[in-house]
Amino acid sequence: MKICLFNNNRLGVVDGNEVLDVSSVLTRIGASEYPYPRGDQLIACLPELMPVIADAIQFARRYPLSKVTLRSPVANPGKVVAAPVNYQAHLDEAIEDTATFSRAHVRKIQETGLFLKATSSLVGPDDSVYVGLPDRRTDHEIELVAIIGKRAKNVLAKDALSYVAGYSIGLDITIRGPEERSLRKSLDSYTVLGPWLVTADEIENPHALAMTLDVNGKVRQSANTKDLIMDVAELIEFASKFYTLEPGDLLYTGTPEGVGPIQPGDTINCEIERIGKIIVNVEAS
Incomplete structure (x- = not known):
């Protein structure tokens, strides 16, 4: 559903x-x-x-x-948990591009861990992304999002998918720079979720979903969740060792290679297999 x-x-x-x-x-x-x-x-x-x-x-x-105007399918998440550099090809591009990616932010996910985004940054697919600091480079990042359905603490990976209520498409908008990720990724409108929640029973295997992102019709990101370094189940196990996950918590699972800058006037098109697509406009704040 x-x-x-x-x-x-x-x-x-x-x-x-x-x-x-x-x-x-x-x-x-x-x-x-x-x-x-x-x-x-x-x-x-x-x-x-x-x-x-x-x-x-x-x-x-x-x-x-x-x-209709589509809102975020989750209105009141307690936490937005996000996984950095969780596709090998994205890690490789970040290591190679020393001008864009701070050296402190290109370690493996097992070393750097997860991070939190402010819930105040959450918007729906029919809202716009507003570039908050126009003098800084702002990038798009498409991600599969798992929506936690019940309280989870110290969950094993083999059981983890039973804690998922459903899946959605996420955009993790990011300012590049040396600051901590949670600061650079938590500006208002920098966490997009939509177009809806697809219940977990309709996606038996979230680890084989194709995804694409284009900006103004030009494809920038094209990958498959099979290439995740830590898959959805492993991320839930990892996250639940540190946090108590509550119903409605959002788990942004990481972005593949091809991240790039956006600016006011751009249109971002995102699609994930078996979920749907979102079209997000970028505007000046």
Whole structure:
């Protein structure tokens, strides 16, 4: 199932070129009192909501997909966890390009570890990316994103995929420079997620998905998740040793080779097999 949030955070199911409004099921989540529970409550309740959503589809109002505004499919992630240099070819290009990539940031992922992005940087696919520091080089990075579905701590890789609610396309927008990654990658609009959440049952093997990114029609990144250094399951094992992963946490799994600069006026087209595609405009802030 393809689950989206659209317009003023209506809940939808994507069926071909239409969005079916199933927002009525949101009342099943229930009210929470302060202090609110950690994590995204829609994602936390998704297993119980799935049969209710299936029933609601029968009576749902339909909207043309082209006429709605798609939001981030996860509204309230507690954490955005990201994997640096997790494709060998990207590591190789970073090592070779000493002018662009700081030497401190070209170590293997097993050595450098993961990093966090500010949740305030998260936007949906129909939002624009706003170049925050125009005097600095700003790059695109396409990534497969795993959306955590239930609390995970010290999970083994062999069990890890059972903790995934679904998958989405991510854009990890990046300013190049010597600062820590979490600073350079956390400007407003620098974390794009969309177009929807594809439930994990529809992607049995996330380690064989082709992906492409083009800017203004010119292909820059073309790869397959089979080339990940640490695959999705291994990343969840790695991350859950350090963090307690909560429902709705986002795991950006790394970008392949071909990263390059973007500027206001550009259009970024991203596609990942079995998930879909997003088209993101770049604007001046």
